[in-house]
Amino acid sequence: MKKKIIYLRILAETDIQNTTVWMNDPAISDIMGYLPVFTLNNQLEWFRKIESDKTRYIFAICNNNDNKHIGNVGLGNIDYINRHCMFNIFIYNKENRSKGIGTEATELALEFAFDKLNMNKVCLRTSERFVDAIKLYQKIGFVKEGIMRQHYYSNGEYEDKIMYSILRSEFYERK
Secondary structure (H helix, E strand, O other), X not given: OEXXXXXXXXXXXXXXXXXXXXXXXXXXXXXXXXXXXXOHHHHHHHHHHHOOOOOOEEEEEEEOOOOOEEEEEEEEXXXXXXXXXXXXXXXXXXXXXXXXXXXXXXXXXHHHHHHHOOOOEEEEXXXXXXXXXXXXXXXXXXXXXXXXXXXXXXXXXXXEEEEEEEXXXXXXXXX
């Protein structure tokens, strides 16, 4: 799956070295909602589980220019009966953010969800403090569904999580 700046490919075992480093970066673990305590072995174990898990797809975001793996985008909690799933994304280096990469990666993941997985709805959770991410989601057509009050504990405080979703029809109306 390819766009102007980036392409997506299925995450490979050779990517796990990078993702272990990234997931242990406090800034990324905060975005993803994890504690930064990943070892290479437990990341490899996680990877081997997801290889055959059809309720989750993780893609490597790669630069078209140099094929460098710069982040991940995923679809998880896939419900094939009710046809919805959860979306997540991160781009590791700040230098790669605010350049259209997130938009392209999100659009490609949504095309995969709607066209290949036959999803009707894609959801995500985020925090108010991720203003740039919220702008991206709204630009693509995600709609705020509600607030999960005090849903996430970080840095000694509870914070709300905002639920957003986009329907297949909404995504293709905007294109």
